[in-house]
Amino acid sequence: MRKKIFHSIFTVALVVLLASIGIATSFLYDHFNNSQQVQLKEELRIVTDTVNNIGIEYLENFNSSVFRFTVVDADGTVIYDTQVNADEMENHADREEIIEAFESGEGSSVRNSSTLTEKTFYEAVLLENGNVLRASANQITVGALVIGMLPAIFVIIFIAVIVAFFLSLTMAKQVTKPITNLDLEHPVDNVAYEELAPILTKLHKQHKQIKKQTKSIRRKSEEFDQIVGSINEGLVLLDEHAMVLSMNQAAKKIFGVNKDVKGDDFLLYDRTSKTSKAICDALEGKHSEYTEERNGSVYQFTVNAIESSGKVLGVIILVFDVTDHAFAERNRQEFTANVTHELKTPLQSIIGSAELLETGLVKEEDKNKFIGNIRKEAIRLVTLINDIIRLSQLDENHKSATETVDLMTVVNEVVEVLDSAASKKNVALNVEGESCTIFGVKQYIYEIIYNLCDNAIRYNVDGGKVTIKISNKSGSPEISVIDTGIGIAPEHHNRIFERFYRVDKSHSKETGGTGLGLSIVKHAVQYHKAKVSLDSEVGRGTTVVIKF
Amino acid sequence: MRSRFDEQLVLLNKKMIEMGAQCEELIALVADSLLNSDIESAKKAKSQGHEIDRMEREIESICLKLLLQQQPVARDLRVISAALKMITDMERIGDQAEDIAEIIPFLNGKTGAEFDDFKLMAEATCKMVTDSIDAYVKQDIELAKAVLEHDDVVDDAFGRMKDILIKMISEKKADGEYAVDLLMIAKYFERIGDHATNIAEWVEFSVTGVHKGA
Numbered sequence: 092m093r094k095k096i097f098h099s100i101f102t103v104a105l106v107v108l109l110a111s112i113g114i115a116t117s118f119l120y121d122h123f124n125n126s127q128q129v130q131l132k133e134e135l136r137i138v139t140d141t142v143n144n145i146g147i148e149y150l151e152n153f154n155s156s157v158f159r160f161t162v163v164d165a166d167g168t169v170i171y172d173t174q175v176n177a178d179e180m181e182n183h184a185d186r187e188e189i190i191e192a193f194e195s196g197e198g199s200s201v202r203n204s205s206t207l208t209e210k211t212f213y214e215a216v217l218l219e220n221g222n223v224l225r226a227s228a229n230q231i232t233v234g235a236l237v238i239g240m241l242p243a244i245f246v247i248i249f250i251a252v253i254v255a256f257f258l259s260l261t262m263a264k265q266v267t268k269p270i271t272n273l274d275l276e277h278p279v280d281n282v283a284y285e286e287l288a289p290i291l292t293k294l295h296k297q298h299k300q301i302k303k304q305t306k307s308i309r310r311k312s313e314e315f316d317q318i319v320g321s322i323n324e325g326l327v328l329l330d331e332h333a334m335v336l337s338m339n340q341a342a343k344k345i346f347g348v349n350k351d352v353k354g355d356d357f358l359l360y361d362r363t364s365k366t367s368k369a370i371c372d373a374l375e376g377k378h379s380e381y382t383e384e385r386n387g388s389v390y391q392f393t394v395n396a397i398e399s400s401g402k403v404l405g406v407i408i409l410v411f412d413v414t415d416h417a418f419a420e421r422n423r424q425e426f427t428a429n430v431t432h433e434l435k436t437p438l439q440s441i442i443g444s445a446e447l448l449e450t451g452l453v454k455e456e457d458k459n460k461f462i463g464n465i466r467k468e469a470i471r472l473v474t475l476i477n478d479i480i481r482l483s484q485l486d487e488n489h490k491s492a493t494e495t496v497d498l499m500t501v502v503n504e505v506v507e508v509l510d511s512a513a514s515k516k517n518v519a520l521n522v523e524g525e526s527c528t529i530f531g532v533k534q535y536i537y538e539i540i541y542n543l544c545d546n547a548i549r550y551n552v553d554g555g556k557v558t559i560k561i562s563n564k565s566g567s568p569e570i571s572v573i574d575t576g577i578g579i580a581p582e583h584h585n586r587i588f589e590r591f592y593r594v595d596k597s598h599s600k601e602t603g604g605t606g607l608g609l610s611i612v613k614h615a616v617q618y619h620k621a622k623v624s625l626d627s628e629v630g631r632g633t634t635v636v637i638k639f
Numbered sequence: 640m641r642s643r644f645d646e647q648l649v650l651l652n653k654k655m656i657e658m659g660a661q662c663e664e665l666i667a668l669v670a671d672s673l674l675n676s677d678i679e680s681a682k683k684a685k686s687q688g689h690e691i692d693r694m695e696r697e698i699e700s701i702c703l704k705l706l707l708q709q710q711p712v713a714r715d716l717r718v719i720s721a722a723l724k725m726i727t728d729m730e731r732i733g734d735q736a737e738d739i740a741e742i743i744p745f746l747n748g749k750t751g752a753e754f755d756d757f758k759l760m761a762e763a764t765c766k767m768v769t770d771s772i773d774a775y776v777k778q779d780i781e782l783a784k785a786v787l788e789h790d791d792v793v794d795d796a797f798g799r800m801k802d803i804l805i806k807m808i809s810e811k812k813a814d815g816e817y818a819v820d821l822l823m824i825a826k827y828f829e830r831i832g833d834h835a836t837n838i839a840e841w842v843e844f845s846v847t848g849v850h851k852g853a
Contacts, residue, residue: 356649356652356653356656358653358656358657358776359656359776359777362656362657362659362660362663362772362776363660363664364657364660364661364664367657367660
């Protein structure tokens with residue numbers, strides 16, 4: 092801006108300066124020329140009169156540095172000259188002014204000198220004696236005049252530069268001040284040049300538009316963040332250079348990051364060759380899926396390309412926690428193995444006994460023992476199958492008829508059934524507490540209490556004790572089964588509610604039981620939305636508390 | 640020119656992490672197949688070792704190109720020279736893991752896992768390698784220092800392991816070949832631990848400009 096103003100000021104100054112010098116010079120020069128010519132003519136007239144009267148001798152006393160007089164006779168020979176010896180001068184017959192004077196009595200001409208810096212004016216008059224008198228005067232030419240003026244011109248140009256510089260500085264400031272002071276946040280509130288008004292209005296409109304768009308984009312991105320942030324699966328978006336665009340909270344937890352990761356290379360957070368390869372593949376548009384174990388959990392990675400019109404824009408990585416799934420898978424496999432084993436064992440025993448009876452290898456007196464064996468094993472099989480049926484009923488979450496159940500009544504029923512088993516093992520059964528009613532399925536509650544008491548008796552010591560306590564503290568009914576039995580080591584606490592899980596790995600028949608009892612308890616408790624808690628110590632006994 | 644330089648530095652970092660991850664996975668694979676006597680997975684070690692060698696050459700050429708064409712100074716120079724040193728250590732880790740893998744078939748189903756110190760060495764070495772690579776990835780000096788300290792655990796375990804094996808041989812309790820194999824594996828683990836320590840030292844150097852050995 093300033094440069095431009097400087098240039099224009101300086102150019103204007105220079106042009107004006109040169110033009111005025113040119114015009115003034117030409118006018119003045121003409122004027123001087125004319126006046127000199129007039130003066131020369133006047134001088135010549137006076138001198139001519141005098142020479143006509145006195146004769147040529149007058150010129151001998153004539154002394155002038157400005158004017159020079161020459162007398163030429165009819166054949167052009169110089170008779171006299173006021174500045175140079177006449178004998179040394181050449182013939183003047185061919186000079187323009189002389190010729191003119193001989194012809195018409197008067198003549199004049201202008202000639203440049205050889206150096207071009209001067210020019211000479213000539214005026215000639217025919218004297219009465221037939222000679223010609225010529226007056227001449229020198230004057231400098233325009234060129235010489237201009238050259239003479241050059242130093243002065245330079246000084247003026249120099250001054251013009253300085254003046255233009257300062258003037259442009261202040262002018263630029265003044266001109267640009269309203270522009271630089273524009274409040275671009277509120278374009279229409281400005282009082283500036285009216286030429287700027289359309290731009291400012293346009294700016295204002297665009298401002299509003301941008302604000303609106305930013306707001307909607309922000310809202311969308313917030314929505315996206317909210318949705319992505321709240322899902323349990325890890326979600327990572329990468330751009331086409333595998334730089335992280337976004338990583339949700341779940342993913343941060345999985346990859347162990349706790350800072351903002353936007354713009355970082357994903358390699359920093361997961362450098363396993365499986366992931367690197369999957370990302371490489373995804374960038375080529377290929378889909379990949381794999382499972383990996385991280386910090387004790389099992390994750391399933393799904394890596395996909397984000398494509399738009401055939402071009403890969405980035406990569407999306409979804410990480411599912413499949414620990415439970417993997418765990419359930421293991422449980423299912425174990426269950427199948429267990430259930431077949433448990434079903435097969437009594438059958439093998441039955442088949443064995445039956446074969447022995449068939450082949451007649453059994454002595455007559457032992458026959459009853461073998462038949463009893465078959466019956467016992469068959470009963471065991473039926474019990475097992477009944478347990479499995481009950482479990483699967485609970486699994487299917489059948490809505491059974493709920494009713495008001497008195498816990499004390501159920502406990503008494505159970506005690507009645509188990510009394511003989513208890514006395515066989517020499518275990519004392521005690522019931523404490525008072526009657527307390529809950530709303531539930533009687534059959535399931537019976538199962539819960541029966542299985543807990545059955546276990547308490549089965550895994551008790553000779554002369555042990557089982558206490559069944561019912562309490563109703565501030566409206567939350569609670570039933571505890573406390574035994575003085577062999578207890579359960581802590582490492583089994585988590586698993587005893589699994590199907591067929593036995594603390595005693597030999598699946599010994601000695602204690603009996605199907606291995607499904609506690610599993611049934613767990614499911615029945617869950618059905619009632621109750622909570623079961625276990626407290627046990629090896630050698631001291633076990634306490635199971637169920638809170639309804 | 641500069642932006643190209645930055646791009647190449649980013650590429651170098653990427654390749655370094657990839658190579659580190661390869662080492663990490665190789666040593667984990669070898670330790671796993673050793674302790675579980677899994678000869679099949681031990682056989683995979685060879686091809687992975689080759690991959691590490693290939694990566695070493697690739698990174699080396701990137702580093703040399705950067706040094707020659709860009710003439711880096713200060714931090715960049717430190718990063719590149721440290722990378723050159725680190726890949727040598729990584730390559731050695733790969734080679735020694737491969738050497739362990741070669742011994743596994745000759746153990747005849749034995750694993751050495753019956754010695755707590757041997758198991759400890761295998762696990763501690765894996766952790767050291769992982770941590771040193773982690774320290775590089777995160778440019779974490781604290782973690783690098785932790786690796787340096789962890790080296791003592793491996794060294795001590797090696798000392799104890801050696802004593803146990805000497806005692807066993809002198810008392811003629813053990814099969815000599817088995818004992819020597821275990822000793823060699825233990826030595827390889829100890830060396831791998833040293834290489835991990837070197838990597839950690841170079842990480843420290845590339846961040847702070849001060850090398851432990853200096």
